[in-house]
Each structure stands twice: as C-alpha cells, then as structure tokens.
Amino acid sequence: MMDALFITLQVILAVIAVYQFVFSLFGMYRKKKKAHFPATKSFAVLVAAHNEEQVVGALMENLKNLDYPKELYDVFVICDNCTDGTADIVREHGIQACVRTNTNLRGKGYAIEWMLKELWDMPRQYDAVVMFDADNLAAPNFLSEMNDDLSGGARVIQGYIDTKNPEDSWITAAYGISYWYINRLWQLSRHNVNMANFLGGTGMCFETKMLKEIGWGATSLVEDLEFTMRSVQKGIYPKFNYDAKVFDEKPLTFKASSRQRLRWMQGHFTVARRYFFPLLWQSIKERNLVKFDLALYSVNVYIVLLTFLMTAIMGIDAAVFNGPNIANIYGYLPLGLSFVAVGASILTFMAAMALEKVTFKKVYAYLILFPIYLISWYPITFYAFFTQNNKQWSHTEHTRVVRLEEVVQSKQV
Structure with missing residues (x-):
C-alpha cells in the first residue's frame, strides 16, 4: 500500500x-510589437503603508514624477494602524494620507478593502486603481503601460516586480534571482501563450468597473493570490506587463526573510x-x-x-x-x-x-x-x-532608502 x-x-x-x-x-522570447494608446485613463494610485516613515518619502517623490499627465492620476496613501510619522511625511509631500485604525482587522487585504469603500464615495471616480507598497519605486512609464493595457481590453494587470536592493546581502540576491526567474519564465511565458498570470502584491492595476462588480473580498495573508483566484473563477484573467516595472525592497536577513515567507506559505495554504x-x-x-x-x-x-x-x-x-x-x-x-x-x-x-x-x-x-x-x-x-490557522499578519520592516536613479544606475554598471 x-x-x-x-x-x-x-x-x-x-x-x-x-x-x-x-x-x-x-518565456525565452519577447513579443516586441505592442499597441500604444493616447493617455486617457484616469488612475487612483493606492499605497499600502504601516509604519513606513523611513521609506515612504522616496516613493512619494517617485510617484509625483511619473511620465503621465498629472491631472489623470491621484495618489492616496493608506496609513494603516501607523504609530510613527508616516502620515506626516505623506502630507509634507502634498499627498493624501488616508488614516485607518482598526487593530482587530489588521493586514493589507483589510486596508485595501477599507480604502476602496472610501474611494467609491469620493466625488471623483477613476477608470482604474493601481496598488503599490510603501517601500516600492515605480518606473516612469508605469501608468502609461497600464493605460495601454486597459485601452486594449485588459481588466486586471500585473507589472514586472523587480528588486531595488539585490546586492545588499545574499538573501536579497536570492530574492532577485527568484523574481527574475518568475517574471521571465513564469509570468512572461504564460503571457506569451495567452494564459492567466498571477498577482504579486504590488505593481497591480484593476479596472474600476470590474472591482465594483466583484468586490475586493481578498483579506487573507496573501490577498494578491486570493484575488487572482477569485477573478479567474469569474473568467477575468490577469495579464502581465513586462515593461511596467516596480522595484520592491527585499528583507536583508535570513530571519526576516523566513518570517515573510512563513506568512506567505500560511496564506497560501488557506487559498x-x-x-x-x-x-x-x-x-x-x-x-x-x-x-x-x-x-x-x-x-x-x-x-x-x-x-x-x-x-x-x-x-x-x-x-x-x-x-x-x-x-x-x-x-x-x-x-x-x-x-x-x-x-x-x-x-x-x-x-x-x-x-x-x-x-x-x-x-x-x-x-x-x-x-x-x-x-x-x-x-x-x-x-x-x-500553523496555517494563524491569521496574525506580520509586518516586514523596510529601511532601505533608494532613489529610482540609483536603481537604474546600478543596473547599468
């Protein structure tokens, strides 16, 4: 037996x-030709932040300088259960700090769900919602690429998640290697054969109409994977945009990495x-x-x-x-x-x-x-x-302040 x-x-x-x-x-090849459209789509750019005063300023500078008409996008930072100066730094940059306090429903999924309800009640409505994490940096063409995909009929889009600090330690290098593999030989390969891609937690874009139709409803420890499954169930297949890059900070130590990956795996079992x-x-x-x-x-x-x-x-x-x-x-x-x-x-x-x-x-x-x-x-x-029944969300501390020009320069060396 x-x-x-x-x-x-x-x-x-x-x-x-x-x-x-x-x-x-x-994923061994890339389709070079793609359709480009005039910049017409409006975006609500949401940034999820929990005690991110060390890094959020760099992202605020970055988002204010995207190569996209300024009147077509607004940035909203979800200051979720923050006990530091995150909200103050956001306001100093002239950007809306949306303060949420709920110690019972903690975690990024709940914060996004709350923010979307706030967004739907605002006077201005947007064509799409883009989501970043507070430690990220976005490529200047990010919104232009999302505009092209939305104009071409996509409803859920995942950008290319790169690493902004791959040389900081052996563990950040390992993350970098893994993400280059995922982007090229998992995400791009499925994109090339018109399969559904999976969401990666940041650098995501959602058509507003679709979000209102099906709701967010992703509040597990891996809200990105949960929403991927929900959308595919309903016949909405996430697309991958290789040219829309977002640079993510990776944990510096094996201990911090293990805690982060444990949370991912606990949530993955749930999904x-x-x-x-x-x-x-x-x-x-x-x-x-x-x-x-x-x-x-x-x-x-x-x-x-x-x-x-x-x-x-x-x-x-x-x-x-x-x-x-x-x-x-x-x-x-x-x-x-x-x-x-x-x-x-x-x-x-x-x-x-x-x-x-x-x-x-x-x-x-x-x-x-x-x-x-x-x-x-x-x-x-x-x-x-x-330990998969442990639903306690754990925060990964971010401390690496890097500007986009530094990332670009380091990639060219």
Missing part, C-alpha cells in the same frame, strides 16, 4: 515538474484549501486549461510540502533502516537522467538571469548560496502547514 502511494505521488510530481518546465520555455477544488472542477467541466493552470498554482504549496516529506521519509529509511525499503521509481531510471533533471532546474534560473541581462556582480558571487535559499522553503512550508 505504501509503495503504491509513493509511486503514485512520485509520478504526479514528475509530471507536474515536466509541465512547468515546458511552460517555462515559452489552496478554498480555491483548488472549485477551480479544478471548473477547469474539467469547461475544459479550460487556464483555470487548470491556476488551480495547479494554488496547490503548489502542497507540492512543496509533499516533496519535502517524501524526501525526508526516504532519507530516514536509508539512514535508520538501511533502506531502500520504500518504492522509488527514480531508482529504476538511468543515473544520468537524474543529473539532467537537476541540471535543467538550475539552468532555468541561470537562463532567466541571462535573458534578463543581469549585470550585478555581487549577485553572481552570491549564487553559491542560492541553493540554501531554495532548500529553506521546505522547512518553512512544513512549519506553515501546522
């Missing part, structure tokens, strides 16, 4: 790995439980590959967990019980095939860096530590499984 279970799971995991690898190949089977059933009933792909993405956290548990069990079997005593289909395959599989996995990250023309010298030096970052996902996911 145990052997049959192990073989079945190994086959399933192998098929999923091949499926994802094949999809990544579609998987809520959306996997409904989306899977819809995909089968409608013969819809897009919904199947997102259903598979929603359950990715369980794939990581299963991989970790099966590896641990086989390791214990070998070390303690002089195994193998458990069926292992990989043991019947040529040894060379295992090296090919591992090599292909590593190659995808290297290929993403090459395709993205990464020039950061320190990042290449930190590559030797990148496997530690990858392996650390396994114990984090394992712990998240047993």
Whole structure:
C-alpha cells in the first residue's frame, strides 16, 4: 500500500515538474510589437503603508514624477494602524494620507478593502486603481503601460516586480534571482501563450468597473493570490506587463526573510484549501486549461510540502533502516537522467538571469548560496502547514532608502 502511494505521488510530481518546465520555455522570447494608446485613463494610485516613515518619502517623490499627465492620476496613501510619522511625511509631500485604525482587522487585504469603500464615495471616480507598497519605486512609464493595457481590453494587470536592493546581502540576491526567474519564465511565458498570470502584491492595476462588480473580498495573508483566484473563477484573467516595472525592497536577513515567507506559505495554504477544488472542477467541466493552470498554482504549496516529506521519509529509511525499503521509481531510471533533471532546474534560473541581462556582480558571487535559499522553503512550508490557522499578519520592516536613479544606475554598471 505504501509503495503504491509513493509511486503514485512520485509520478504526479514528475509530471507536474515536466509541465512547468515546458511552460517555462515559452518565456525565452519577447513579443516586441505592442499597441500604444493616447493617455486617457484616469488612475487612483493606492499605497499600502504601516509604519513606513523611513521609506515612504522616496516613493512619494517617485510617484509625483511619473511620465503621465498629472491631472489623470491621484495618489492616496493608506496609513494603516501607523504609530510613527508616516502620515506626516505623506502630507509634507502634498499627498493624501488616508488614516485607518482598526487593530482587530489588521493586514493589507483589510486596508485595501477599507480604502476602496472610501474611494467609491469620493466625488471623483477613476477608470482604474493601481496598488503599490510603501517601500516600492515605480518606473516612469508605469501608468502609461497600464493605460495601454486597459485601452486594449485588459481588466486586471500585473507589472514586472523587480528588486531595488539585490546586492545588499545574499538573501536579497536570492530574492532577485527568484523574481527574475518568475517574471521571465513564469509570468512572461504564460503571457506569451495567452494564459492567466498571477498577482504579486504590488505593481497591480484593476479596472474600476470590474472591482465594483466583484468586490475586493481578498483579506487573507496573501490577498494578491486570493484575488487572482477569485477573478479567474469569474473568467477575468490577469495579464502581465513586462515593461511596467516596480522595484520592491527585499528583507536583508535570513530571519526576516523566513518570517515573510512563513506568512506567505500560511496564506497560501488557506487559498489552496478554498480555491483548488472549485477551480479544478471548473477547469474539467469547461475544459479550460487556464483555470487548470491556476488551480495547479494554488496547490503548489502542497507540492512543496509533499516533496519535502517524501524526501525526508526516504532519507530516514536509508539512514535508520538501511533502506531502500520504500518504492522509488527514480531508482529504476538511468543515473544520468537524474543529473539532467537537476541540471535543467538550475539552468532555468541561470537562463532567466541571462535573458534578463543581469549585470550585478555581487549577485553572481552570491549564487553559491542560492541553493540554501531554495532548500529553506521546505522547512518553512512544513512549519506553515501546522500553523496555517494563524491569521496574525506580520509586518516586514523596510529601511532601505533608494532613489529610482540609483536603481537604474546600478543596473547599468
């Protein structure tokens, strides 16, 4: 019985790995031609902030200087349960500070839901809503790119999430490598074949009419993934804009990174439980590959967990019980095939860096530590499984003050 279970799971995991690898190949190229439209769409730019006095000023300067008609966008900063000078700094820049105090419903999802209700009651209504985090920096063309996509019929759009501090430490370098891979070989690959993309928590754009129709309703620890699933259920597929870049600050230490990723995995388990089977059933009933792909993405956290548990069990079997005593289909395959599989996995990250023309010298030096970052996902996911009912939102402190010109200059060195 145990052997049959192990073989079945190994086959399933192998098929999923091949499926994802094949999809990544579609990210090897970029479609150069795209339609451009006159700047006509108006935007409410929302910035989620909780005690961000150290970094919010740089973003305020950045947003005031976007290459888009100033009369077509307004910035609103959600000062959510702040106990520092975030609101004062925002006001000093001549931007609206929308103060929210609710210690019971804490977290970005609740803050966004509150702000949208405030927004709908304002005299001015906007064509779309854009969302950033307080530690971000946006490329000057960000709103122009969103205008093009909205004018072309898109209703939910995810920009390219880059890293503003990839050379600060080995852990920020690891984040950078991961995000270059995600943008190029996950997001762009699906965009190229007209699949749905997933939202990444910042650099997001939503058509106002669509938001009013379906509501926000995403208040889990991973509100971005939750809204992705909700919109795809309703046949609204998020699109990816490779040219609309937003630069995000990554945690400097392994401890801070682990706390952040634990929160992500806890929320991911919640979303998987809520959306996997409904989306899977819809995909089968409608013969819809897009919904199947997102259903598979929603359950990715369980794939990581299963991989970790099966590896641990086989390791214990070998070390303690002089195994193998458990069926292992990989043991019947040529040894060379295992090296090919591992090599292909590593190659995808290297290929993403090459395709993205990464020039950061320190990042290449930190590559030797990148496997530690990858392996650390396994114990984090394992712990998240047993603490997934913890809904307490944890704040990631941001301290890295960087201007956009510094980011651009560092990428050109």
